[in-house]
Amino acid sequence: MTPLVMKRNERIDDIQFNGGMLCLDFINTVHDRKKIPAPDYLFHVIDLVAWAGKIGLVDKRSEALLNRSIAGNLKKSNQFFTYAINLRELLYNMFFAISQGKATRNDELKKFNAYIADHFSFINLKAKQGEYLAAWNLPNDSLQRITAPVVKDAYELLLSNRLDRVKECSNCGWLFLDTTKNGKRRWCSMKACGSTVKALEWYYRQKEKAS
DSSP: OOOOOOOOOGGGGGOOOOSSSHHHHHHTTBSOTTSSSOOBSOSSHHHHHHHHHHHTSSOHHHHHHHHHHHHHOHHHHHHHHHHHHHHHHHHHHHHHHHHTTOOOOHHHHHHHHHHHHHHGGGEEEEEETTEEEEEEOOOTTOTHHHHHHHHHHHHHHHTSSOGGGEEEOTTTOOEEEOOSSSSOOOSSOIIIIIHHHHHHHHHHHHHHHHO
């Protein structure tokens, strides 16, 4: 068995989930989209698993199982990590365009349809107390257990009537679903970015008054 030598990015423990949708929170695993190069939370496949555990896609037992699976086939796992990051950046491009009032490009939609084809064959319907629920027929050690819910969430958001509520944070560039009544939310969160922007605005107003 190939030993796992990568160390998980501990900054994932501090990541905030301000997107309002799973797919947007996945996009927001880049700390600040307005910085170049953008500071990433995900450097290795074990970071992807840690993020999935943090957001609740997998429990501790499943997280440990996935990490053992990674150690057993590091090359294949790293290939999947590239696949997942490509998905993240594709979703960012698509939903960023939407946040700017633009349409998704046809080539990007074609790529997303390929991700749909890769994942939706694993959906099963289950009945519980008179309701039908979608469940994933994936092995417990499959890394697709992380990307499958993300793809489904993005698919459902694209088909919803809420696309006009997909916004870009004016401070950090994170994408979020604006659920406020007036639809005029400007930041991913008041605590993370809103207070910072307001403090800067106040500073410059005071500076102008003094000059």
